[in-house]
Amino acid sequence: MEDIAITLSAVEKRFKHKQVIAPLSLEVPTGQLIGLLGPSGCGKTTLIKMIMGMLKPDQGSIHVFNYTVPHKQLLMDIGYMAQSDALYTDLTGAENINLFAKLYGLSKTERINRVQYAANLVHLTGDLNEKVMNYSGGMKRRLSLAIALIQNPKLLILDEPTVGIDPVLKKEIWQELIRLKDQEHKTILVTTHAMDEAERCDQLAMLRGGQIIAQGTPQELKTCYGAKDFDEVFLKAGGDII
Numbered sequence: 001m002e003d004i005a006i007t008l009s010a011v012e013k014r015f016k017h018k019q020v021i022a023p024l025s026l027e028v029p030t031g032q033l034i035g036l037l038g039p040s041g042c043g044k045t046t047l048i049k050m051i052m053g054m055l056k057p058d059q060g061s062i063h064v065f066n067y068t069v070p071h072k073q074l075l076m077d078i079g080y081m082a083q084s085d086a087l088y089t090d091l092t093g094a095e096n097i098n099l100f101a102k103l104y105g106l107s108k109t110e111r112i113n114r115v116q117y118a119a120n121l122v123h124l125t126g127d128l129n130e131k132v133m134n135y136s137g138g139m140k141r142r143l144s145l146a147i148a149l150i151q152n153p154k155l156l157i158l159d160e161p162t163v164g165i166d167p168v169l170k171k172e173i174w175q176e177l178i179r180l181k182d183q184e185h186k187t188i189l190v191t192t193h194a195m196d197e198a199e200r201c202d203q204l205a206m207l208r209g210g211q212i213i214a215q216g217t218p219q220e221l222k223t224c225y226g227a228k229d230f231d232e233v234f235l236k237a238g239g240d241i242i
């Protein structure tokens with residue numbers, strides 16, 4: 001198994017004249033849960049979309065599991081949950097999940113098992129036959145998370161996965177993310193604004209203006225900056241409020 005899941009080397013991205021990602025380098029070790037933290041508009045989603053191969057960097061290179069992004073194999077290896085749900089609202093929850101399971105080429109038996117696992121994880125088993133247009137915002141987030149897990153990917157990239165999800169389910173989702181990492185050696189990259197979630201990450205990278213201004217374990221960051229929480233780390237590292 002590769003030691004490094006994601007390597008970003010001097011990656012830059014501009015939209016028109018606006019530099020959104022300044023030269024940025026980052027390595028994400030395999031089997032770790034990494035949190036990307038930063039204020040709205042600092043470039044988290046742009047960075048994630050470049051790792052996914054959905055946006056092309058202007059400069060620099062990105063490798064995932066030793067493949068240069070974009071690469072066909074990475075469609076199987078990465079499970080992605082976008083910030084806005086990309087779901088077919090005319091279809092039921094089950095039809096949405098099955099559609100992706102078929103696209104990934106899962107066999108019928110695999111599909112049955114994975115749909116059951118993913119729906120159960122996000123507490124949607126009882127609502128699978130309902131059309132998505134009748135789902136609440138939180139239910140759509142949960143369905144998106146189920147779809148991100150469907151092909152059993154090695155790497156999970158989750159853009160604010162628990163926004164709009166109640167505290168009980170949020171706790172269960174985090175328990176499952178940590179189980180996936182500890183027992184199934186998944187690598188997980190997550191963006192978050194929630195301090196309790198940041199605390200549960202193995203490593204944090206704090207972004208401001210498209211640059212990493214601080215990086216380390218949650219405890220290292222707090223110790224290094226003599227801070228009681230991550231808002232304070234961010235301010236002391238030279239950022240504005242998260």
Ligand SMILES: Nc1ncnc2c1ncn2[C@@H]1O[C@H](COP(=O)(O)OP(=O)(O)OP(=O)(O)O)[C@@H](O)[C@H]1O
Pocket residue numbers: 015020038039040041042043044045046047083
């Ligand atoms: N396709 C685009 N065209 C032009 N500007 C864009 C585009 N996508 C993003 N931006 C700009 O790039 C900057 C970074 O956006 P991005 O979505 O990466 O931020 P973010 O850190 O994910 O924010 P949030 O936490 O609010 O989701 C913002 O100023 C945004 O307006």
